[in-house]
Amino acid sequence: MTAVTMTVNGKTVSAEIEDRTLLVQFLRDELRLTGTHIGCDTSQCGACVVHVDGRAVKSCAMFALQADGADVTTVEGLAEDGRLHPVQEAFRKHHGLQCGFCTPGMIMTAVDMIRRKPALDRNTIRAELEGNICRCTGYQNIVDAIEDAAQQMAGAAS
Amino acid sequence: MITYPFAYTRAKSLDDAAALAAAEPGAKILAGGQTLIPTMKQRLAAPPRLIDISRLSELSFIRRDGDALLIGAATTHAQVAASAEVARAIPALAHLAGEIGDPAVRHMGTIGGSLANNDPAADYPAAALGLGATLKTTTRSLAADDFFTGMFSTALEDGEIVTGISFPLAEKAGYCKFPNPASRYAMVGVFVAMTKAGARVAVTGAGPCVFRVPQMEAALDKSFTPDSVAGIAVSADDLNSDLHGSAEYRAHLVTVMARRAVAAAIGA
Numbered sequence: 061m062t063a064v065t066m067t068v069n070g071k072t073v074s075a076e077i078e079d080r081t082l083l084v085q086f087l088r089d090e091l092r093l094t095g096t097h098i099g100c101d102t103s104q105c106g107a108c109v110v111h112v113d114g115r116a117v118k119s120c121a122m123f124a125l126q127a128d129g130a131d132v133t134t135v136e137g138l139a140e141d142g143r144l145h146p147v148q149e150a151f152r153k154h155h156g157l158q159c160g161f162c163t164p165g166m167i168m169t170a171v172d173m174i175r176r177k178p179a180l181d182r183n184t185i186r187a188e189l190e191g192n193i194c195r196c197t198g199y200q201n202i203v204d205a206i207e208d209a210a211q212q213m214a215g216a217a218s
Numbered sequence: 219m220i221t222y223p224f225a226y227t228r229a230k231s232l233d234d235a236a237a238l239a240a241a242e243p244g245a246k247i248l249a250g251g252q253t254l255i256p257t258m259k260q261r262l263a264a265p266p267r268l269i270d271i272s273r274l275s276e277l278s279f280i281r282r283d284g285d286a287l288l289i290g291a292a293t294t295h296a297q298v299a300a301s302a303e304v305a306r307a308i309p310a311l312a313h314l315a316g317e318i319g320d321p322a323v324r325h326m327g328t329i330g331g332s333l334a335n336n337d338p339a340a341d342y343p344a345a346a347l348g349l350g351a352t353l354k355t356t357t358r359s360l361a362a363d364d365f366f367t368g369m370f371s372t373a374l375e376d377g378e379i380v381t382g383i384s385f386p387l388a389e390k391a392g393y394c395k396f397p398n399p400a401s402r403y404a405m406v407g408v409f410v411a412m413t414k415a416g417a418r419v420a421v422t423g424a425g426p427c428v429f430r431v432p433q434m435e436a437a438l439d440k441s442f443t444p445d446s447v448a449g450i451a452v453s454a455d456d457l458n459s460d461l462h463g464s465a466e467y468r469a470h471l472v473t474v475m476a477r478r479a480v481a482a483a484i485g486a
Contacts, residue, residue: 120259
C-alpha cells in the first residue's frame with residue numbers, strides 16, 4: 061500500500077492504496093465519486109474522462125499514483141453553487157443524451173475542447189469527440205449541445 | 219483489481235530512472251502509458267515495477283537546434299501538435315501528432331513512448347524513419363534506420379531509455395494515413411520527405427514493422443510529385459493480413475497514401 065494525495069474538485073484527499081489502483085477506481089471506489097463511469101475495458105470509450113491538471117484524460121488509462129499531487133476535476137466538480145455548468149445546461153437543453161451513461165465523459169471532453177478551441181465548428185466538435193463513444197447513436201444532439209455551449213461561453217466571456 | 223500487482227516509482231531524475239531500470243530486470247518505463255496501461259489491463263503484460271518518467275521536466279522540451287528539431291521523450295502528442303516551433307520547422311510532424319488516437323490520448327501519450335514501443339501501426343515510427351531522425355538514449359545515439367528492428371521490438375537494450383529525438387529539417391515532408399474506422403490506428407500510414415540526403419518514404423501499419431520503400435525514394439529523387447509514386451506498387455508478400463484488410467489491400471493503400479503524402483508535402 062502506498063500513500064496518495066491529490067486535490068479532487070477543490071478538496072484535498074489522501075488515502076492508502078494499492079499501486080495498481082487506476083485513477084477511475086480511486087475516484088469511484090475510494091472517494092465514491094461515481095459520476096465518472098467505466099464503459100469499457102479497453103480504454104476506448106471515454107466515459108471515464110476527467111481533467112488532471114487542466115487536461116482531459118482517461119482515468120481508466122492512468123494509475124491513481126500518477127495523479128499524486130495533481131489537481132483533478134470530475135463531472136461532480138463542474139456545477140457551482142447549485143448552478144449547472146454551461147455545458148451541462150446545454151446537454152440538458154438539447155437533450156444531448158439518451159441513456160446517459162457516456163454523458164459524464166462527453167461533458168468533460170466538451171469542457172476541455174471549448175477551453176482549447178473557443179471557435180468550434182461542427183466538424184471540429186465531431187473530430188474532438190473521437191475518443192468518446194455513445195452507443196445510443198445520439199451524437200447529433202451532443203454536437204448541438206457543445207456548439208451551443210461554446211457560443212454561450214464565448215458570449216459570457218466577451 | 220484489474221492489472222497484475224506491481225510497484226510504482228516516480229523517478230526523481232533521468233539518472234534515477236536509469237539506475238532503477240538497471241537494478242530491476244523486467245521493470246518497465248512508464249511515460250504516457252496509453253499503450254502500456256491498456257495492455258496491462260488486458261493482463262498481456264505484467265511488469266514487476268513501473269518507473270514513471272512522465273513528469274521529468276528534463277525530458278519535456280521542443281527546440282530548434284540549427285538544422286534539426288529536438289523533441290524530448292516525455293513530450294506529449296498534444297504538445298507536438300500544438301507547437302508553433304514544430305509547425306514552423308516540420309509541419310508534417312505537427313499534423314501527424316494531431317492525428318494520433320484521440321484528444322485524451324494525446325494529452326498523455328508521449329513521443330518517446332511511442333517510438334520505444336514500436337507498435338506496427340503507430341504513427342511516430344513513420345516520421346522518425348521517414349525523416350532519418352536520430353534517437354538519443356541514456357547511453358548512445360541511434361539512427362532510426364538502426365532503431366526499429368521488428369514488431370514491438372527496437373535496438374534498445376534492457377534498462378536503456380529513450381531521452382529525445384533529433385529530426386533533421388526536411389525541404390518538404392508529408393504524412394497521410396488511412397485510419398482503421400474503429401480503432402483509428404493506421405491501416406497504412408506513409409511519411410514522405412525530401413531530405414538533404416535525398417527522398418525518403420517510410421510506411422507504418424502495413425507490415426510487422428515500419429519500413430522504407432526504395433523504389434519510391436528513387437522515383438521521388440528524380441521528381442518529387444504525386445505522379446512519381448502513383449505507378450509504384452509494393453509487394454503484398456510480407457504485409458499484414460487480418461480481419462480489417464488483406465495484405466493485397468494494404469499494398470494498394472501504400473501507393474495511395476504515398477501519393478497523397480507527396481501531394482500534402484508539396485501543397486498540391
